[in-house]
Amino acid sequence: MNSVPLSAYLVLALILFCIGLYGALTKRNAVIVLISIELMLNAVNINLVAFSKLGTAPSISGQIFTLFTITVAAVEAAVGLAILMSLYNRRKTVNVDEMDQLKH
Amino acid sequence: MSLSGEMIAFIMLSLVAIIGGILLINLTKVVHMVIALVFTFVSVAGLYVLLSAEFLAAVQILIYSGAITIIMLFGIMLTRHNDSNEKTAGLWRKLMLFAGIAGFGLAVYAGIYNLDIPVQETKLHEDNTRQIGMALYSDHIIPFELTSVLLLAALIGAIILAKKDDEEKEGEE
Structure with missing residues:
Protein backbone atom coordinates (compact mmCIF):
# COMPACT_ATOMS: atom_id res chain seq x y z
CA MET A 1 0.00 0.00 0.00
CA ASN A 2 1.49 3.28 1.08
CA SER A 3 5.24 2.99 1.27
CA VAL A 4 6.00 6.45 2.66
CA PRO A 5 5.57 6.32 6.45
CA LEU A 6 3.66 8.97 8.35
CA SER A 7 6.75 10.05 10.26
CA ALA A 8 8.50 11.04 7.00
CA TYR A 9 5.77 13.58 6.29
CA LEU A 10 5.85 14.82 9.87
CA VAL A 11 9.63 15.28 9.79
CA LEU A 12 9.40 17.20 6.50
CA ALA A 13 6.72 19.43 8.01
CA LEU A 14 8.90 19.96 11.08
CA ILE A 15 11.87 21.02 8.94
CA LEU A 16 9.74 23.46 6.93
CA PHE A 17 8.24 24.84 10.15
CA CYS A 18 11.68 25.42 11.66
CA ILE A 19 12.89 27.16 8.49
CA GLY A 20 9.82 29.38 8.54
CA LEU A 21 10.26 30.17 12.22
CA TYR A 22 13.93 31.07 11.72
CA GLY A 23 13.06 33.28 8.74
CA ALA A 24 10.27 35.02 10.62
CA LEU A 25 12.54 35.82 13.55
CA THR A 26 15.70 36.91 11.72
CA LYS A 27 14.65 38.73 8.54
CA ARG A 28 14.35 42.50 8.56
CA ASN A 29 11.97 43.00 5.66
CA ALA A 30 8.38 42.75 6.89
CA VAL A 31 7.20 41.16 3.62
CA ILE A 32 9.68 38.32 4.09
CA VAL A 33 8.51 37.91 7.68
CA LEU A 34 4.92 37.58 6.41
CA ILE A 35 5.87 35.02 3.79
CA SER A 36 7.85 33.04 6.36
CA ILE A 37 4.67 32.82 8.40
CA GLU A 38 2.93 31.48 5.28
CA LEU A 39 5.65 28.80 5.12
CA MET A 40 4.92 27.83 8.73
CA LEU A 41 1.20 27.56 7.96
CA ASN A 42 2.05 25.39 4.98
CA ALA A 43 4.00 23.01 7.19
CA VAL A 44 0.97 22.67 9.44
CA ASN A 45 -1.16 21.94 6.37
CA ILE A 46 1.14 19.05 5.42
CA ASN A 47 0.59 17.60 8.90
CA LEU A 48 -3.18 17.91 8.59
CA VAL A 49 -3.30 16.24 5.19
CA ALA A 50 -0.87 13.49 6.27
CA PHE A 51 -2.99 12.66 9.30
CA SER A 52 -6.14 12.72 7.20
CA LYS A 53 -4.73 9.82 5.19
CA LEU A 54 -2.34 8.00 7.51
CA GLY A 55 -3.66 8.84 10.98
CA THR A 56 -5.56 6.62 13.39
CA ALA A 57 -8.96 7.60 12.00
CA PRO A 58 -8.48 8.52 8.35
CA SER A 59 -11.24 10.72 7.00
CA ILE A 60 -11.82 13.69 4.74
CA SER A 61 -12.03 16.12 7.69
CA GLY A 62 -8.29 16.76 7.66
CA GLN A 63 -8.51 18.04 4.10
CA ILE A 64 -11.48 20.25 5.00
CA PHE A 65 -9.44 21.70 7.88
CA THR A 66 -6.63 22.40 5.45
CA LEU A 67 -9.02 24.28 3.17
CA PHE A 68 -10.02 26.52 6.07
CA THR A 69 -6.38 27.03 7.03
CA ILE A 70 -5.51 28.06 3.48
CA THR A 71 -8.39 30.54 3.51
CA VAL A 72 -7.27 32.06 6.79
CA ALA A 73 -3.68 32.20 5.52
CA ALA A 74 -4.76 34.10 2.41
CA VAL A 75 -6.82 36.51 4.52
CA GLU A 76 -3.88 37.01 6.85
CA ALA A 77 -1.56 37.77 3.94
CA ALA A 78 -3.98 40.33 2.48
CA VAL A 79 -4.65 42.15 5.75
CA GLY A 80 -0.99 41.97 6.76
CA LEU A 81 0.08 43.58 3.51
CA ALA A 82 -2.61 46.26 3.85
CA ILE A 83 -1.29 47.13 7.31
CA LEU A 84 2.23 47.14 5.88
CA MET A 85 1.20 49.54 3.10
CA SER A 86 -0.45 51.86 5.61
CA LEU A 87 2.66 51.76 7.78
CA TYR A 88 4.90 52.37 4.77
CA ASN A 89 2.90 55.46 3.83
CA ARG A 90 3.50 56.84 7.31
CA ARG A 91 7.04 55.78 8.17
CA LYS A 92 8.59 55.12 4.73
CA THR A 93 10.13 51.88 5.93
CA VAL A 94 9.39 48.16 5.82
CA ASN A 95 12.15 47.05 8.17
CA VAL A 96 10.77 45.44 11.29
CA ASP A 97 13.56 46.78 13.52
CA GLU A 98 12.59 50.37 12.66
CA MET A 99 8.96 49.83 13.62
CA ASP A 100 9.55 50.69 17.27
CA GLN A 101 7.27 53.68 17.81
CA LEU A 102 5.68 52.10 20.85
CA LYS A 103 9.06 51.97 22.59
CA HIS A 104 9.60 55.74 22.53
CA MET B 1 15.36 -2.24 0.03
CA ALA B 89 20.27 40.83 13.17
CA GLY B 90 23.54 40.44 15.05
CA LEU B 91 25.48 37.21 14.81
CA TRP B 92 25.00 36.53 18.51
CA ARG B 93 21.23 36.86 18.25
CA LYS B 94 21.18 34.63 15.15
CA LEU B 95 23.16 31.94 16.94
CA MET B 96 20.86 32.05 19.96
CA LEU B 97 17.80 31.82 17.70
CA PHE B 98 19.31 28.96 15.76
CA ALA B 99 20.08 27.08 18.97
CA GLY B 100 16.58 27.65 20.28
CA ILE B 101 14.92 26.52 17.06
CA ALA B 102 17.22 23.50 16.79
CA GLY B 103 16.25 22.59 20.34
CA PHE B 104 12.58 22.92 19.47
CA GLY B 105 13.09 20.83 16.35
CA LEU B 106 14.92 18.08 18.23
CA ALA B 107 12.26 18.01 20.95
CA VAL B 108 9.48 17.56 18.40
CA TYR B 109 11.57 15.09 16.40
CA ALA B 110 12.01 12.90 19.48
CA GLY B 111 8.25 12.71 19.67
CA ILE B 112 7.53 11.88 16.04
CA TYR B 113 10.43 9.95 14.55
CA ASN B 114 9.15 6.49 15.40
CA LEU B 115 5.45 7.26 15.37
CA ASP B 116 3.91 4.11 13.99
CA ILE B 117 0.23 4.12 13.21
CA PRO B 118 -1.03 1.08 11.31
CA VAL B 119 -2.02 2.15 7.83
CA GLN B 120 -5.69 1.70 7.11
CA GLU B 121 -7.48 1.39 3.83
CA THR B 122 -8.92 4.75 2.81
CA LYS B 123 -11.17 5.91 0.03
CA LEU B 124 -9.85 9.43 -0.10
CA HIS B 125 -8.55 9.05 -3.64
CA GLU B 126 -11.91 8.07 -5.12
CA ASP B 127 -13.80 11.19 -6.21
CA ASN B 128 -11.77 13.37 -3.90
CA THR B 129 -13.43 16.65 -4.90
CA ARG B 130 -16.89 15.14 -4.58
CA GLN B 131 -16.11 13.90 -1.08
CA ILE B 132 -14.84 17.32 -0.06
CA GLY B 133 -17.96 18.95 -1.44
CA MET B 134 -20.24 16.54 0.39
CA ALA B 135 -18.43 17.03 3.69
CA LEU B 136 -18.23 20.80 3.26
CA TYR B 137 -21.94 21.19 2.64
CA SER B 138 -23.14 18.74 5.31
CA ASP B 139 -20.87 18.37 8.34
CA HIS B 140 -18.93 21.60 8.05
CA ILE B 141 -21.56 23.95 6.69
CA ILE B 142 -21.42 26.50 9.54
CA PRO B 143 -17.65 27.09 9.41
CA PHE B 144 -17.94 27.20 5.62
CA GLU B 145 -20.50 29.99 5.78
CA LEU B 146 -18.49 31.79 8.46
CA THR B 147 -15.55 31.71 6.07
CA SER B 148 -17.48 33.88 3.66
CA VAL B 149 -18.01 36.46 6.41
CA LEU B 150 -14.29 36.29 7.21
CA LEU B 151 -13.37 36.87 3.58
CA LEU B 152 -15.75 39.82 3.33
CA ALA B 153 -14.34 41.34 6.53
CA ALA B 154 -10.80 40.88 5.22
CA LEU B 155 -11.71 42.41 1.85
CA ILE B 156 -13.23 45.52 3.40
CA GLY B 157 -10.55 45.72 6.08
CA ALA B 158 -7.72 45.51 3.59
CA ILE B 159 -9.24 48.22 1.39
CA ILE B 160 -9.84 50.58 4.29
CA LEU B 161 -6.42 49.99 5.84
CA ALA B 162 -4.55 50.54 2.61
CA LYS B 163 -6.62 53.55 1.56
CA LYS B 164 -7.00 55.60 4.74
CA ASP B 165 -3.80 57.55 4.49
CA ASP B 166 -4.49 59.17 1.14
CA GLU B 167 -7.78 60.59 2.31
CA GLU B 168 -6.19 62.05 5.42
CA LYS B 169 -3.51 63.70 3.30
CA GLU B 170 -6.12 65.15 0.99
CA GLY B 171 -7.91 66.52 4.04
CA GLU B 172 -4.73 68.16 5.28
CA GLU B 173 -3.88 69.79 1.99
Whole structure:
Protein backbone atom coordinates (compact mmCIF):
# COMPACT_ATOMS: atom_id res chain seq x y z
CA MET A 1 0.00 0.00 0.00
CA ASN A 2 1.49 3.28 1.08
CA SER A 3 5.24 2.99 1.27
CA VAL A 4 6.00 6.45 2.66
CA PRO A 5 5.57 6.32 6.45
CA LEU A 6 3.66 8.97 8.35
CA SER A 7 6.75 10.05 10.26
CA ALA A 8 8.50 11.04 7.00
CA TYR A 9 5.77 13.58 6.29
CA LEU A 10 5.85 14.82 9.87
CA VAL A 11 9.63 15.28 9.79
CA LEU A 12 9.40 17.20 6.50
CA ALA A 13 6.72 19.43 8.01
CA LEU A 14 8.90 19.96 11.08
CA ILE A 15 11.87 21.02 8.94
CA LEU A 16 9.74 23.46 6.93
CA PHE A 17 8.24 24.84 10.15
CA CYS A 18 11.68 25.42 11.66
CA ILE A 19 12.89 27.16 8.49
CA GLY A 20 9.82 29.38 8.54
CA LEU A 21 10.26 30.17 12.22
CA TYR A 22 13.93 31.07 11.72
CA GLY A 23 13.06 33.28 8.74
CA ALA A 24 10.27 35.02 10.62
CA LEU A 25 12.54 35.82 13.55
CA THR A 26 15.70 36.91 11.72
CA LYS A 27 14.65 38.73 8.54
CA ARG A 28 14.35 42.50 8.56
CA ASN A 29 11.97 43.00 5.66
CA ALA A 30 8.38 42.75 6.89
CA VAL A 31 7.20 41.16 3.62
CA ILE A 32 9.68 38.32 4.09
CA VAL A 33 8.51 37.91 7.68
CA LEU A 34 4.92 37.58 6.41
CA ILE A 35 5.87 35.02 3.79
CA SER A 36 7.85 33.04 6.36
CA ILE A 37 4.67 32.82 8.40
CA GLU A 38 2.93 31.48 5.28
CA LEU A 39 5.65 28.80 5.12
CA MET A 40 4.92 27.83 8.73
CA LEU A 41 1.20 27.56 7.96
CA ASN A 42 2.05 25.39 4.98
CA ALA A 43 4.00 23.01 7.19
CA VAL A 44 0.97 22.67 9.44
CA ASN A 45 -1.16 21.94 6.37
CA ILE A 46 1.14 19.05 5.42
CA ASN A 47 0.59 17.60 8.90
CA LEU A 48 -3.18 17.91 8.59
CA VAL A 49 -3.30 16.24 5.19
CA ALA A 50 -0.87 13.49 6.27
CA PHE A 51 -2.99 12.66 9.30
CA SER A 52 -6.14 12.72 7.20
CA LYS A 53 -4.73 9.82 5.19
CA LEU A 54 -2.34 8.00 7.51
CA GLY A 55 -3.66 8.84 10.98
CA THR A 56 -5.56 6.62 13.39
CA ALA A 57 -8.96 7.60 12.00
CA PRO A 58 -8.48 8.52 8.35
CA SER A 59 -11.24 10.72 7.00
CA ILE A 60 -11.82 13.69 4.74
CA SER A 61 -12.03 16.12 7.69
CA GLY A 62 -8.29 16.76 7.66
CA GLN A 63 -8.51 18.04 4.10
CA ILE A 64 -11.48 20.25 5.00
CA PHE A 65 -9.44 21.70 7.88
CA THR A 66 -6.63 22.40 5.45
CA LEU A 67 -9.02 24.28 3.17
CA PHE A 68 -10.02 26.52 6.07
CA THR A 69 -6.38 27.03 7.03
CA ILE A 70 -5.51 28.06 3.48
CA THR A 71 -8.39 30.54 3.51
CA VAL A 72 -7.27 32.06 6.79
CA ALA A 73 -3.68 32.20 5.52
CA ALA A 74 -4.76 34.10 2.41
CA VAL A 75 -6.82 36.51 4.52
CA GLU A 76 -3.88 37.01 6.85
CA ALA A 77 -1.56 37.77 3.94
CA ALA A 78 -3.98 40.33 2.48
CA VAL A 79 -4.65 42.15 5.75
CA GLY A 80 -0.99 41.97 6.76
CA LEU A 81 0.08 43.58 3.51
CA ALA A 82 -2.61 46.26 3.85
CA ILE A 83 -1.29 47.13 7.31
CA LEU A 84 2.23 47.14 5.88
CA MET A 85 1.20 49.54 3.10
CA SER A 86 -0.45 51.86 5.61
CA LEU A 87 2.66 51.76 7.78
CA TYR A 88 4.90 52.37 4.77
CA ASN A 89 2.90 55.46 3.83
CA ARG A 90 3.50 56.84 7.31
CA ARG A 91 7.04 55.78 8.17
CA LYS A 92 8.59 55.12 4.73
CA THR A 93 10.13 51.88 5.93
CA VAL A 94 9.39 48.16 5.82
CA ASN A 95 12.15 47.05 8.17
CA VAL A 96 10.77 45.44 11.29
CA ASP A 97 13.56 46.78 13.52
CA GLU A 98 12.59 50.37 12.66
CA MET A 99 8.96 49.83 13.62
CA ASP A 100 9.55 50.69 17.27
CA GLN A 101 7.27 53.68 17.81
CA LEU A 102 5.68 52.10 20.85
CA LYS A 103 9.06 51.97 22.59
CA HIS A 104 9.60 55.74 22.53
CA MET B 1 15.36 -2.24 0.03
CA SER B 2 14.05 -1.18 -3.33
CA LEU B 3 12.60 2.27 -3.62
CA SER B 4 9.05 2.41 -4.80
CA GLY B 5 7.95 5.14 -7.16
CA GLU B 6 6.04 6.86 -4.41
CA MET B 7 9.12 6.97 -2.18
CA ILE B 8 11.23 8.45 -4.99
CA ALA B 9 8.58 11.08 -5.67
CA PHE B 10 8.38 11.89 -1.96
CA ILE B 11 12.15 12.25 -1.65
CA MET B 12 12.44 14.52 -4.69
CA LEU B 13 9.49 16.71 -3.71
CA SER B 14 10.66 17.09 -0.13
CA LEU B 15 14.19 17.91 -1.32
CA VAL B 16 12.83 20.69 -3.54
CA ALA B 17 10.67 21.95 -0.69
CA ILE B 18 13.55 22.08 1.77
CA ILE B 19 15.93 23.64 -0.77
CA GLY B 20 13.33 26.34 -1.44
CA GLY B 21 13.13 27.05 2.27
CA ILE B 22 16.90 27.19 2.67
CA LEU B 23 17.17 29.55 -0.30
CA LEU B 24 14.59 31.77 1.43
CA ILE B 25 16.92 32.00 4.41
CA ASN B 26 20.15 32.49 2.46
CA LEU B 27 19.41 34.59 -0.62
CA THR B 28 20.11 38.30 -0.31
CA LYS B 29 17.56 39.91 -2.63
CA VAL B 30 13.98 39.96 -1.40
CA VAL B 31 12.42 39.24 -4.80
CA HIS B 32 14.61 36.15 -5.16
CA MET B 33 13.48 34.93 -1.75
CA VAL B 34 9.83 35.05 -2.76
CA ILE B 35 10.56 33.28 -6.04
CA ALA B 36 12.48 30.58 -4.14
CA LEU B 37 9.47 29.98 -1.97
CA VAL B 38 7.34 29.26 -5.05
CA PHE B 39 9.34 26.04 -5.45
CA THR B 40 8.40 25.05 -1.92
CA PHE B 41 4.72 25.79 -2.49
CA VAL B 42 4.58 23.83 -5.74
CA SER B 43 6.33 20.81 -4.28
CA VAL B 44 4.00 20.85 -1.29
CA ALA B 45 1.19 20.64 -3.84
CA GLY B 46 2.93 17.55 -5.23
CA LEU B 47 3.01 16.09 -1.73
CA TYR B 48 -0.73 16.64 -1.47
CA VAL B 49 -1.18 14.55 -4.59
CA LEU B 50 0.87 11.78 -2.97
CA LEU B 51 -1.45 11.98 0.04
CA SER B 52 -4.50 11.61 -2.25
CA ALA B 53 -5.68 15.19 -1.84
CA GLU B 54 -5.89 16.26 -5.47
CA PHE B 55 -8.33 19.09 -4.86
CA LEU B 56 -6.09 20.56 -2.18
CA ALA B 57 -3.14 20.34 -4.56
CA ALA B 58 -5.02 22.48 -7.07
CA VAL B 59 -6.04 24.91 -4.35
CA GLN B 60 -2.46 25.08 -3.10
CA ILE B 61 -1.15 26.00 -6.54
CA LEU B 62 -3.91 28.55 -7.14
CA ILE B 63 -3.84 30.26 -3.75
CA TYR B 64 -0.22 29.95 -2.65
CA SER B 65 1.93 29.95 -5.75
CA GLY B 66 -0.61 32.08 -7.58
CA ALA B 67 -2.25 34.57 -5.28
CA ILE B 68 -0.10 34.88 -2.17
CA THR B 69 3.21 34.99 -4.04
CA ILE B 70 1.93 37.64 -6.42
CA ILE B 71 0.48 39.75 -3.62
CA MET B 72 3.80 39.50 -1.77
CA LEU B 73 5.65 40.56 -4.92
CA PHE B 74 3.31 43.54 -5.16
CA GLY B 75 4.08 44.32 -1.55
CA ILE B 76 7.79 44.27 -2.29
CA MET B 77 7.54 46.31 -5.47
CA LEU B 78 5.29 48.97 -3.92
CA THR B 79 7.53 49.56 -0.92
CA ARG B 80 11.05 50.80 -1.07
CA HIS B 81 13.25 47.95 -0.03
CA ASN B 82 16.98 48.32 0.28
CA ASP B 83 17.44 45.81 -2.48
CA SER B 84 19.80 43.47 -0.76
CA ASN B 85 18.64 42.68 2.73
CA GLU B 86 21.91 43.98 4.22
CA LYS B 87 23.11 43.49 7.73
CA THR B 88 20.45 41.49 9.47
CA ALA B 89 20.27 40.83 13.17
CA GLY B 90 23.54 40.44 15.05
CA LEU B 91 25.48 37.21 14.81
CA TRP B 92 25.00 36.53 18.51
CA ARG B 93 21.23 36.86 18.25
CA LYS B 94 21.18 34.63 15.15
CA LEU B 95 23.16 31.94 16.94
CA MET B 96 20.86 32.05 19.96
CA LEU B 97 17.80 31.82 17.70
CA PHE B 98 19.31 28.96 15.76
CA ALA B 99 20.08 27.08 18.97
CA GLY B 100 16.58 27.65 20.28
CA ILE B 101 14.92 26.52 17.06
CA ALA B 102 17.22 23.50 16.79
CA GLY B 103 16.25 22.59 20.34
CA PHE B 104 12.58 22.92 19.47
CA GLY B 105 13.09 20.83 16.35
CA LEU B 106 14.92 18.08 18.23
CA ALA B 107 12.26 18.01 20.95
CA VAL B 108 9.48 17.56 18.40
CA TYR B 109 11.57 15.09 16.40
CA ALA B 110 12.01 12.90 19.48
CA GLY B 111 8.25 12.71 19.67
CA ILE B 112 7.53 11.88 16.04
CA TYR B 113 10.43 9.95 14.55
CA ASN B 114 9.15 6.49 15.40
CA LEU B 115 5.45 7.26 15.37
CA ASP B 116 3.91 4.11 13.99
CA ILE B 117 0.23 4.12 13.21
CA PRO B 118 -1.03 1.08 11.31
CA VAL B 119 -2.02 2.15 7.83
CA GLN B 120 -5.69 1.70 7.11
CA GLU B 121 -7.48 1.39 3.83
CA THR B 122 -8.92 4.75 2.81
CA LYS B 123 -11.17 5.91 0.03
CA LEU B 124 -9.85 9.43 -0.10
CA HIS B 125 -8.55 9.05 -3.64
CA GLU B 126 -11.91 8.07 -5.12
CA ASP B 127 -13.80 11.19 -6.21
CA ASN B 128 -11.77 13.37 -3.90
CA THR B 129 -13.43 16.65 -4.90
CA ARG B 130 -16.89 15.14 -4.58
CA GLN B 131 -16.11 13.90 -1.08
CA ILE B 132 -14.84 17.32 -0.06
CA GLY B 133 -17.96 18.95 -1.44
CA MET B 134 -20.24 16.54 0.39
CA ALA B 135 -18.43 17.03 3.69
CA LEU B 136 -18.23 20.80 3.26
CA TYR B 137 -21.94 21.19 2.64
CA SER B 138 -23.14 18.74 5.31
CA ASP B 139 -20.87 18.37 8.34
CA HIS B 140 -18.93 21.60 8.05
CA ILE B 141 -21.56 23.95 6.69
CA ILE B 142 -21.42 26.50 9.54
CA PRO B 143 -17.65 27.09 9.41
CA PHE B 144 -17.94 27.20 5.62
CA GLU B 145 -20.50 29.99 5.78
CA LEU B 146 -18.49 31.79 8.46
CA THR B 147 -15.55 31.71 6.07
CA SER B 148 -17.48 33.88 3.66
CA VAL B 149 -18.01 36.46 6.41
CA LEU B 150 -14.29 36.29 7.21
CA LEU B 151 -13.37 36.87 3.58
CA LEU B 152 -15.75 39.82 3.33
CA ALA B 153 -14.34 41.34 6.53
CA ALA B 154 -10.80 40.88 5.22
CA LEU B 155 -11.71 42.41 1.85
CA ILE B 156 -13.23 45.52 3.40
CA GLY B 157 -10.55 45.72 6.08
CA ALA B 158 -7.72 45.51 3.59
CA ILE B 159 -9.24 48.22 1.39
CA ILE B 160 -9.84 50.58 4.29
CA LEU B 161 -6.42 49.99 5.84
CA ALA B 162 -4.55 50.54 2.61
CA LYS B 163 -6.62 53.55 1.56
CA LYS B 164 -7.00 55.60 4.74
CA ASP B 165 -3.80 57.55 4.49
CA ASP B 166 -4.49 59.17 1.14
CA GLU B 167 -7.78 60.59 2.31
CA GLU B 168 -6.19 62.05 5.42
CA LYS B 169 -3.51 63.70 3.30
CA GLU B 170 -6.12 65.15 0.99
CA GLY B 171 -7.91 66.52 4.04
CA GLU B 172 -4.73 68.16 5.28
CA GLU B 173 -3.88 69.79 1.99
